[in-house]
Amino acid sequence: MIEKISIVIVDDHTLFRSGVANLLSEFEEINVLFQASSGKDLQQKLSADNLPDIILMDITMPAMDGYEATKWVTGLYPQICVLALSMFDDEKSIISMLKAGACGYLLKESDPSDLLEAIKITKEKGLFINENVSGRMLVSLRHDSKAGAANLKPSQREMEFLQYCATELTYKEIADRMNVSPRTVDNYRESLFSKLNIKSRTGLVVYGIKNSLIQI
Template identity: 45%
Template structure:
């Protein structure tokens, strides 16, 4: 049986092009397309089939990808969310992860890479490119590895803020310390968790209940 997909994108040509591309994938099929999150809600309420995966754009009118991802997480947690966007900034990735996205791709992705990403999200429950620290997700299944890592009280406090949109200077003000001290928390955690970016730290914080 093929894995079902619903495309949510306000650009009709892009949605149709994606549908055509996915039609060539052996293990996937597109059920229908939606113009925004509200359209998706309406189709779900009208008893249209619930897909295995939602391919979700971020910038949309009426109900954008952030709000849609949060709604899906709260009402259909079994549905995997693959963000497919032109936005590659850390804030967008962090916010989508926090709102429930289990994958993130850019729209300039090659069709072959899209298929690989879809296969990965079905197999592992997540897919993120290297720069978004996908290996964090891969190791989340092994709780014992994390239990061996000693995280200090102040580092735990830092993890509460790392998934927000605050700058490191703003975080330092919240923690009543210098920006340099906050950067040391970041560097120590990256070393302990074998991460390279703030996105990776944010993913870890969200998945492990620090937020």
């Protein structure tokens, strides 16, 4: 039995939004929970009872645009990955969405197979890097400004996860201790890898000890 990836689509263009929903519904691994026409509409429809794995987020929308909606989602529901789906391919739009908390960026002109692949990668790794979101761009974001650096600091839950990394617990056991799903723990790990530019659990522990973030 295939584990379905739950999706929410936020876009103010009804035909495009419905088209993407119909397209994704054809893939057996995708479950479209609902659609929203703006950030405000998303706020009204999203609740603890219907949280998706991934939100496909447009940028230019009335009432509340994609930047503000992404900040709201990632601030209140950090376990949700926001994948920007926009017609804009300029660096300013991409960087602004990443700063707002988006996990990746995809152009609306992309092929359906590329969209499906981006969704799968985002679900698996919590981060989608392609030609739009390059490694160099992520590095520049880390050092862009003091405000940007503040946004890249580990969250309280990520700090809790970091502490557990110094134990012999498996990731699944850590998820049980933190009372979250294994996928959420995966998101904590990948987020710390990205924020701290670290590639392994051992590296996380060493970093935590050196910076007095882990109590031994």
